[in-house]
Amino acid sequence: AVSAGTDAGDSRGFLLSGTSTGPLGARASYLVERGTTLDLAGAQRALQRGNFRLQGRTTAGFGIAAPPAWMHLELTNPSGNPLAYRLLIGMPWLDSLDVYLVHDGRLLQSWRGGDARPGAGYLVPAVGYVFPVRLAPGRNELYVRAYAPEALMLPVSLLTTGDLEAAELGYRYRYGALYGFLLAFAIYNLMLFRGLRERAHLYYALYVLSFVVLSLVYTGHGFMWWWPQQTGFQRNGLFAAMIFYACAGFAFASRFLQLQDYAPSLRRWIGGLSLLVMVSMAVFIAAEFVRAAVYLAFGTFAVFALGMVSLGVFACRRDRTVGHFFLPAALCSMLGLSIGLLCALGLVTANEWTIGAVEIGMMLEAILLSLALGSRMRQQKRARFRAERLARIDGLTGLLNRRAFITDAAALWSTAVRHGRPMSLLLLDIDFFKQFNDRFGHECGDRILERVAKLLTQSCREGDILSRWGGEEFVLLLPETDLAQATVFGERIRREIECNRIAAGFQGPPLTVSLGAAQLQSEITLNDLVDAADQRLYDAKRCGRNRIVPPVAEQVVA
Ligand SMILES: Nc1nc2c(ncn2[C@@H]2O[C@H](COP(=O)(O)OP(=O)(O)OP(=O)(O)O)[C@@H](O)[C@H]2O)c(=O)[nH]1
Structure with missing residues (x-):
């Protein structure tokens, strides 16, 4: 929905044509705020001193647990009339976001957003923060100060109202389908657990539900609709959901792969580590050790991505049929998770697909695992049927006992x-x-x-x-x-x-x-x-x- 605007500016500026621009990250320069907090005047002085640097990427990335960052972008309106745009900062989980529009060196307007501030001002769930900007004829400057202790990226673009609405609609369909599918899948597994008392179904439902909660937090859907005043919940919910998601995933894998039968000590290790990670996260959240919580959450994610695939390989090597179903499913979701992680670390350029890779992986995993759970259920039914038959039959004569x-x-x-x-x-x-x-x-x-x-x-x-x-x-x-x-x-x-x-x-x-x-x-x-x-x-x-x-x-x- 986004077309590139005419670009005839210098390497740092952008010449507007009235149509939507593509990602503008490569046109902007950046400054990471180390030590002292800067206000707009301070940032302007730093720019004059040449402290802002180009990143050369379509979307700037600053990694996890990064300090606040400033962005400066020059936008030239060559026409004689103001141009109305929607400024999109496509990152819904920013804690704080300050946007300043400066024209001919004069501050025209400023906005404040971010989910560390009560209210969900300017937040469009899944899309990001959207500000209505009017760019006067001549040279405009945008200063953006952003902070996200989890992972900081700054995907910036200017959209026409029509393109923004189209993008929003696309996201609504996408998340409607994703949540609908995952919730149906979680409920289906809960019902199976209720009927069959097989804990693999319970853990899988928890795993899927914690992913839904995680997604509700990082897309801003939850903050926008359910807890716009609970900024603490918004931040800690993300860490808690990340940890819970990984631990529920490990619990499911242990059970589904029947580790208790051939690797009981490995199963105990996984259980013990999961408990340790959950308790540590609870302590970090209670003590407000944000950096420690960030490192623990992302570290757990990395271990989880590697661990799930390794467990699948391990089960296959032990000739477990379930491993052959599990491994491709785990590979899908872990590939998505790894792309998301690399994106958060600033090692892969953030865009709609790299940020959404986790969700695509999760959908594929759910589809493959539903086949796996179905086949396992069939196997168990056959085994139960055999056992029941054997329990009724006299072994010597084949008659009823x-x-x-x-x-x-x-x-x-x-x-x-x-x-x-x-x-x-x-x-x-x-x-x-x-x-x-x-x-x-x-x-x-x-x-x-x-x-x-x-x-x-x-x-x-x-x-x-x-x-x-x-x-x-x-x-x-x-x-x-x-x-x-x-x-x-x-x-x-x-x-x-x-x-x-x-x-x-x-x-x-x-x-x-x-x-x-x-x-x-x-x-x-x-x-x-x-x-x-x-x-x-x-x-x-x-x-x-x-x-x-x-x-x-x-x-x-x-
Ligand atoms: N080969 C075999 N013998 C069995 C089996 N079950 C019971 N028996 C034997 O059947 C015999 C039954 O002996 P008794 O109860 O004395 O009865 P009987 O020799 O048939 O004498 P009456 O019933 O009085 O005509 C015992 O020697 C048991 O060991 C079995 O599954 N296989």
Whole structure:
């Protein structure tokens, strides 16, 4: 939205044409205020003495924890009429900003801005400080004194009202999208944490939210809209959010990369250092050690940028699948963060893209991590499903175990009781299994159990519940089956096992089974039904084995 104006001035001045100028940093000269504080007259004298220096960059940078700096810019209006412009100092986190417009050596107007002063005068969030200047015909001079203890840069340009509005609109869309996306992502992770109780989601939500707070502070959105009078909060909020962002990021990385499984001491170190950094920052803020807070915040950021990528590499080297998702995501955000840091240190020229690199990196990271979290969730779901399945299954026969039987039977039980439907239970026990085991060995015993299980599975109808009750005992719950039908079914099984030569291959007597059958009666529990069948199984054993009780002929009396 910004076009370069006509430049026919000398290396320090700028000839205005009425259109927007590009960044004017290379046209201005600068003086860093060391020791004594200068007022306008002092700055003018320093200029005359030749103490102002060119930086030769489109945007001047003074690094972190820098003292206040002065800028002087000559603007020549060659037309016969005043030119109205918006002077844009594109740095929303300046603590103090004094702008003086001098014409023919006379002060025409001055403005005061900066977020160390209550009220958000002249601040346009994300865009910077905007002053309405009228540049009279002839030679105008701008003197700007700026101070930002965190990181000082001075992106200066003159915009027409239309170009400024277009730029503002662009920023509004950009931050609307950024905050909307990140907040939705944070809420999504908080909900996942609530449902799954997995702390990686909580830490990620905190990490994203602290970035949003950090961005609200440094773009001035928070100061403009929510806390225009709280200058202390504006300054300390930045330091606190920087530290919290890094610590939440490390906590998330430790958890997400499951460091506790293969690098528990590294995890403890990260936790300990994070705590130390947070406590130190709290002390610096309370004691108003601003320089110490600045160094700690930026130092932590640098360690964070390196640390996140190193953790990703470490996890990949340990063959952790999550590392392969994490590393590219961390690379995106850390690249953005590093560009932002270099920009703050004055090592990279500040512009819309270098200052916004952190946000772009953060968006990319969130997108990549949402894929990673999704895949991790899928993996965990599969593992949980496997574990749940294994917990229900008898390892030898592959049938349901006793616990799973009781759970599954409960559902059928209540339906049968509610609707007065018949239901029966068969308890089956292999005869003389001990002898068989003793004679042919435990291994052969196992094979027999597997074969009996297979035969029972093939004999069952859909809807029956078959389970290994324990040892060489099996149970069958038969819905929609009365006692007569159950005993017929049980008898068929008994005969099949007897004739099927289950124990073929072993030179021994044919394998037989005994069964007890019982039918659901009103007012009894599943336990009662099992007990009744067990009693009959005992009777079957007592009466010589290889039979079902009640026998098929007695169905009517049961
Ligand atoms: N191979 C094998 N044997 C098992 C398993 N579970 C239990 N057993 C054996 O099954 C045998 C059951 O013996 P008992 O309870 O005396 O019953 P039985 O020999 O079948 O005699 P009756 O039931 O009275 O006909 C024991 O020797 C157990 O060690 C298993 O998973 N594999």
